[in-house]
Amino acid sequence: MLIESFFSKECDRQLEFELKDVLYDAEDIIEGYRSKIEASKRDQVRKRSLTTALSSYYEDVSFRYQLGNKIKKVNERLDKIKKDWDMVDRLKKTPKEGGKDPVHGEHVNAKKATHHIGIQQPIGRENDKKVLVEMLSSNDFCSKTEKGGASIISIVGNGGIGKMTLANMVFNEVEQQFMEHRWWLCVSERPNHKDLVRQILRELCKSVGENTDCSLTVLCTQLLNEHSKEKIFLVQDDVWEVKWWEEEIRGTLMAGAIGSKILITSRKKYVFEGMGAFYMHELQEFSFHQSWYLFVKEVLREGQTEEDLVMHKIKFVGEGIVKKYGGLPLVIKMVGSMMRAKKMSREDWNSVMDSKIWEWKTPAASSSSTEIGGVILPGLMLSYDDLPYYLKSYFVYCCIYPKDYEIEIGTLIMQWVAHGLIEVGIDVEATTSQYIENLIRRCLIEEIDLKSIKLHDILHDLALFIGGREHGHASTTE
CATH class of the missing domain: 1.10.287 (Helix Hairpins)
Known part of the structure; x- marks a missing residue:
């Protein structure tokens, strides 16, 4: 079995x-x-x-x-x-x-369209977006501090629930309100104070942010001079703790122009209180209807409709699989992409539905940033286990990069070659391009642009969990 x-x-x-x-x-x-x-x-x-x-x-x-x-x-x-x-x-x-391997089954050609946040239209978060945009547009809310005109709202929810996707929807929606004064900052776990301020400065003013010898106080003064001129919209994505927010950085960002807004995303509710946000939007799991809609969109190949599931007598099996997800969009997309590569047969679909991997749990890892234990793990492991053996190695290798790191594809390929993951004598460029495309199609990596990719935080945890001590020594967020 x-x-x-x-x-x-x-x-x-x-x-x-x-x-x-x-x-x-x-x-x-x-x-x-x-x-x-x-x-x-x-x-x-x-x-x-x-x-x-x-x-x-x-x-x-x-x-x-x-x-x-x-x-x-x-x-x-x-x-x-x-x-x-x-x-x-x-x-x-x-x-x-x-x-016969009951889950892997027989693979068929998947449709050519890539699936990642940058291309696919977000599903199921329109109401959440509407609430947040109204909050950002309202003048009835102000900062809890006495130092200036910036206000903070937060999106809180479990890993894989779609916080970054929702924040991206809001970011695009408020373009007319803030014009070019919108910036996105990945904070991640245990951030370096000076690097954060310098990163914001690079966005606001390219020349100012390049001075690497300045103290934190000088950098904060430069930042205040820049962002006090116009109201800004700053997304601080994936905030884990609030120590970095204390004293100078808090005072600098909150003392911006009146009407400035800061949107934070986090898995931790105490971050909302610690940063003084006036509103917390707690993101809920998808309903069954939303989950099914997203699953069908991922499963169907070009030219197919939901009627094909009925005709092959697998719709009820698919509904049973969807009920196992826990309403997490990331898992729905991954398992849906996996199912798309299978035949529409009751045997193949039942093998996934009845897999004992759904019953497998693991305790949370010692790192506070890891959430692959519990209900989210089985779906992730099913998708990973369905990969060809060579793609597994390429995916797991990506955990050597820090979380939220934009991986330059050319550099990654050279590292694959250097570590013996690419066979000698093949067309490296063509082969690796196909491998990366397959991982994107499986929703295991996200395409930033034609030259760079990244791992979702949860998938970074998965790769680190699988790679263990073999690759884990090189992965750091410090």
Whole structure:
């Protein structure tokens, strides 16, 4: 069954990590032993007193005893890994019912249109957009501070619920109100104060923001001089905490021209209070009707209609799948894109509907920025597990970049080549372009423009969860 295959892959991954850890520790032991030998040779050249010789003897005995214990522990760990691997092998050899992978099934050509936030028309958030635009246009609300004319409103909701999509809809809607004085800032987790101010300055005034030697106070003064001239609209996307907002940055941004508005998005309600927002818009999960509408839009290929689902007797199966999503648009898009690549057969669709992966949960990771545990994980894992093996490696590799980082495609391809992910002798440009297009079509990465891509925060968490310690060391938001 798929769940057995899935868990055996997870076990393989975990055992591989454990084996690498043991090998790294073994290398450290060998290197320590070599260093000790070199030190002993140097001591033998020197003339030593009896006391020094005795002290050195006891040190050697102690070192050899510790070395023996370390080697013993390494051997014990290797024995345990060998036993665990034998268990996984037995699991893999368990016969599968029907002799066919029930979820992967047979893939058919997907439609050519790419699906990502930049192209696809947002669905199901028109009422939310209307409320927020009215708030931004109203003069009845003002800042909770006494320092100026800027006001803050917030969008709060779980990861994958569509906060950034809604903020983008609002950003475009208020163009006439704020004209060219609109800016978008990705804050992310544990931001650097000076870098944030410098980033805003780069948007307001290109030349001012390039001075990297200024103190935070000087940068804030420059920023205040710029944004006090005209009312502005600033989106601060993905705010995790409020320490960066304190003192100078808060005073600077809130002291802008009267009528200035700041829109923040966050998964944390305390951010709304900590930043002094006058209104919190708590984004709700999609209703079943909204979820179904988005699912159908993702599933149907060119020329197909909902009647095709009825004709193939799979509409009720699709409805059952949609009920498992929890109303999260990101998961709906991902699983819908996965289903689009399958045949319209009850067998293929039922295999997804009945998958035990839907029952799989994992505790939240230690990082406060991770939300892939709980109800959101099964849909993400189903979509990832359905990828061809080579696309899995390319997707997971992207977790080496920080969250919200715009990845330059050319640089990414060179890194894929350098790390041996691209086979020698193929047309690298054509092949990697197709791989990236496939990942975009599967809604696993977002296309920023023709030269850059990025990962949604939740998908960055997924890639980091799958990549684990192999790639995780390079990923940082600090």
